[in-house]
Amino acid sequence: MSADTAPPMRWRSLTVAWGLTVVWGLLILRLLQIQGWQREQFTRRATRQQQSFEIVPARPGDLVDRRGRLLATTVSVQSLFLDPQAVSDPLATALALEAAIGIPADTLQERILNAQDKRFLWIKRRLTDDEVNRILIARLPRTEWGFRSEFQREYPQGALAGHILGWRDIDGMPHGGVEESLHSRLIGTPGRRPIVRDSRGFVIAIDGEQSEPATPGENIQLSIDTVTQLHVERQLDKLMEQHRPHGACAVVLDPWSGEVLAMASRPAFNPTQPDQAPPNSWRNLAIQAAYEPGSTFKPLIVAGALDEGVIRNDESFHCGHGVYRMGPRVLHDHHRYGSLTVKEILVKSSNVGMARIGERMTNTRLEHVARQLGFGRRTGIELPGELPGTLHPIEEWTIYSTGSIPMGQELTATPLQLLAAHGALANGGHWVTPHLTLSRPGTGSSSNVLSTEVFGHESARWVVQEAMTDVVLRGTGTKARIDEYPLFGKTGTSQKIEPNGKYSHTRHVSSFVCGAPVIAPRVVVIVTVDEPTSAGSDYGGIVAAPVAAEIVREVLPYMQVPTRISDRRP
Amino acid sequence: MFFRFCAALTLIVLIAAAGVAIQKRTLDLRRVRTLQQYRLQQLEERYVKLTFRSQELGAPERLMEGLRLAEVERTVQRGKSRVPPPPRR
Numbered sequence: 001m002s003a004d005t006a007p008p009m010r011w012r013s014l015t016v017a018w019g020l021t022v023v024w025g026l027l028i029l030r031l032l033q034i035q036g037w038q039r040e041q042f043t044r045r046a047t048r049q050q051q052s053f054e055i056v057p058a059r060p061g062d063l064v065d066r067r068g069r070l071l072a073t074t075v076s077v078q079s080l081f082l083d084p085q086a087v088s089d090p091l092a093t094a095l096a097l098e099a100a101i102g103i104p105a106d107t108l109q110e111r112i113l114n115a116q117d118k119r120f121l122w123i124k125r126r127l128t129d130d131e132v133n134r135i136l137i138a139r140l141p142r143t144e145w146g147f148r149s150e151f152q153r154e155y156p157q158g159a160l161a162g163h164i165l166g167w168r169d170i171d172g173m174p175h176g177g178v179e180e181s182l183h184s185r186l187i188g189t190p191g192r193r194p195i196v197r198d199s200r201g202f203v204i205a206i207d208g209e210q211s212e213p214a215t216p217g218e219n220i221q222l223s224i225d226t227v228t229q230l231h232v233e234r235q236l237d238k239l240m241e242q243h244r245p246h247g248a249c250a251v252v253l254d255p256w257s258g259e260v261l262a263m264a265s266r267p268a269f270n271p272t273q274p275d276q277a278p279p280n281s282w283r284n285l286a287i288q289a290a291y292e293p294g295s296t297f298k299p300l301i302v303a304g305a306l307d308e309g310v311i312r313n314d315e316s317f318h319c320g321h322g323v324y325r326m327g328p329r330v331l332h333d334h335h336r337y338g339s340l341t342v343k344e345i346l347v348k349s350s351n352v353g354m355a356r357i358g359e360r361m362t363n364t365r366l367e368h369v370a371r372q373l374g375f376g377r378r379t380g381i382e383l384p385g386e387l388p389g390t391l392h393p394i395e396e397w398t399i400y401s402t403g404s405i406p407m408g409q410e411l412t413a414t415p416l417q418l419l420a421a422h423g424a425l426a427n428g429g430h431w432v433t434p435h436l437t438l439s440r441p442g443t444g445s446s447s448n449v450l451s452t453e454v455f456g457h458e459s460a461r462w463v464v465q466e467a468m469t470d471v472v473l474r475g476t477g478t479k480a481r482i483d484e485y486p487l488f489g490k491t492g493t494s495q496k497i498e499p500n501g502k503y504s505h506t507r508h509v510s511s512f513v514c515g516a517p518v519i520a521p522r523v524v525v526i527v528t529v530d531e532p533t534s535a536g537s538d539y540g541g542i543v544a545a546p547v548a549a550e551i552v553r554e555v556l557p558y559m560q561v562p563t564r565i566s567d568r569r570p
Numbered sequence: 571m572f573f574r575f576c577a578a579l580t581l582i583v584l585i586a587a588a589g590v591a592i593q594k595r596t597l598d599l600r601r602v603r604t605l606q607q608y609r610l611q612q613l614e615e616r617y618v619k620l621t622f623r624s625q626e627l628g629a630p631e632r633l634m635e636g637l638r639l640a641e642v643e644r645t646v647q648r649g650k651s652r653v654p655p656p657p658r659r
Contacts, residue, residue: 070621073618073622073625074618075615075618076615076618154622156626156629157629157630157631158629160629206604208600208603227630230634
């Protein structure tokens with residue numbers, strides 16, 4: 001190299017050196033930008049591209065009866081989906097699936113072709129184990145299809161207690177019953193797990209440390225007893241067959257705790273086959289139908305009157321030989337009764353006698369007794385759609401009310417409201433909130449269960465052990481007499497209201513409320529029959545009383561209550 | 571000098587190898603844990619299905635119907651021509 005050429009070479013070297021320095025400098029600056037100043041922003045962007053969260057569904061809790069028998073549970077089932085864009089030969093796929101799951105190939109092919117712009121298509125949900133195996137054996141291309149695990153609600157007791165339980169649809173949404181009312185406790189909390197995918201969308205890792213596991217729903221113990229429920233439902237089925245009413249319901253209640261031991265309504269539906277339910281079967285008549293209670297209301301007023309001190313239990317009232325004028329209204333009895341004691345008024349179910357007691361009570365006291373017993377407001381049972389019934393404000397009461405209310409007219413109540421009120425008579429005077437859930441472990445008592453003293457013990461005792469017992473022994477409820485247990489009860493036959501607003505002479509609601517044993521009753525039962533249509537009498541004492549008695553006869557031995565017959569044995 | 575260099579290199583390699591081994595072991599344990607979780611889920615699912623099935627088979631309605639049918643069969647075997655009447659009301 002000569003001295004003349006040296007300067008340009010040096011200049012070029014310097015240029016290259018400076019160029020490299022600048023390039024490296026820029027790279028370092030970029031590195032600092034990525035790793036330093038804007039690190040968080042780029043990290044977020046990368047995470048968003050690679051990571052997604054998969055929701056882990058929570059298993060809904062089970063429902064069990066008071067003895068731990070399973071009423072509702074959840075099992076995991078597989079559902080089949082396709083990626084229509086990935087299906088290379090729709091006809092071949094459809095033919096393979098036809099053999100596996102039984103859906104016609106032409107229907108499947110049409111569905112796949114119609115969804116060519118989509119990446120997800122349900123083919124069949126809730127597959128059986130056999131269908132799953134057949135799909136696996138069909139060996140379809142793995143990129144075209146997949147299984148997704150879903151929860152399915154199952155009811156091992158079949159159609160039993162459908163109105164209490166309700167049901168869940170294919171998406172797990174609850175409809176009716178405790179499934180709906182206790183949904184928030186049953187459903188649990190879904191979890192989530194982060195999934196890392198590569199640039200093609202395939203899962204490459206699941207970050208277990210960041211996973212939030214699902215919290216399963218709470219298992220809930222109901223107060224109903226499956227065997228008691230079964231007895232009640234069988235009796236109702238017989239009643240429906242025999243009397244062909246529009247509807248019927250029955251409730252069995254523990255009067256001391258307010259626990260509902262059984263509740264059934266007809267027509268009914270099967271929670272495992274809700275699509276086959278008749279349209280009029282969804283209503284639970286025990287809480288979603290309000291009738292005038294009729295004569296079943298009379299013992300409550302008598303107990304109230306005794307309590308208020310406006311009558312004595314040894315007092316007699318003249319019943320006007322079956323006709324009595326109250327202001328502009330003339331009241332009638334079925335028979336021409338003369339003077340009747342308070343007990344006889346209940347035993348013979350005299351309307352005139354009750355009107356005379358109503359006059360002593362006056363509207364203010366009548367309204368007070370009815371309100372205390374929970375009429376006109378929901379009982380608060382854990383079921384959706386409960387009706388409050390009707391009890392007009394005192395300002396709207398007239399002279400008619402003084403005669404009507406004591407005989408169970410001019411107000412409406414659900415069968416459960418009426419039974420809860422009779423429960424107060426049976427337990428010595430305490431109205432207890434009827435409820436369906438047993439207490440949670442450790443909490444002591446069921447939530448929202450109130451106990452209010454509404455009658456004095458002596459008044460309640462006299463009405464139950466003297467008057468209502470005689471109703472069954474020699475009054476309108478003799479069809480409910482059974483050898484095994486002493487019963488107390490009251491019949492009721494209320495007239496339905498015609499569209500013109502007048503009482504019907506042909507359409508009735510027959511009912512019977514009873515309890516047993518007479519001393520320290522273990523159960524109170526109500527049977528309500530809406531418009532019996534078969535030939536013959538539709539009185540509550542004829543239609544409802546034998547069914548209620550039969551329920552008592554079957555349920556009490558099961559509860560290990562000794563019978564009178566067994567008492568007599570040495 | 572050479573010995574020190576080799577010793578340092580060996581130490582670095584050993585540390586790196588130990589790190590790799592620990593990482594592999596961690597991955598193995600994670601895999602085992604995942605597998606155990608999967609097995610637990612499967613067992614739980616199986617338990618639920620078997621419980622459901624046993625409750626279905628032992629449902630009072632089914633048992634009582636079986637008892638009733640057995641009673642009918644026994645009555646027929648005794649030579650009675652008709653089904654026993656329902657319980658007296």
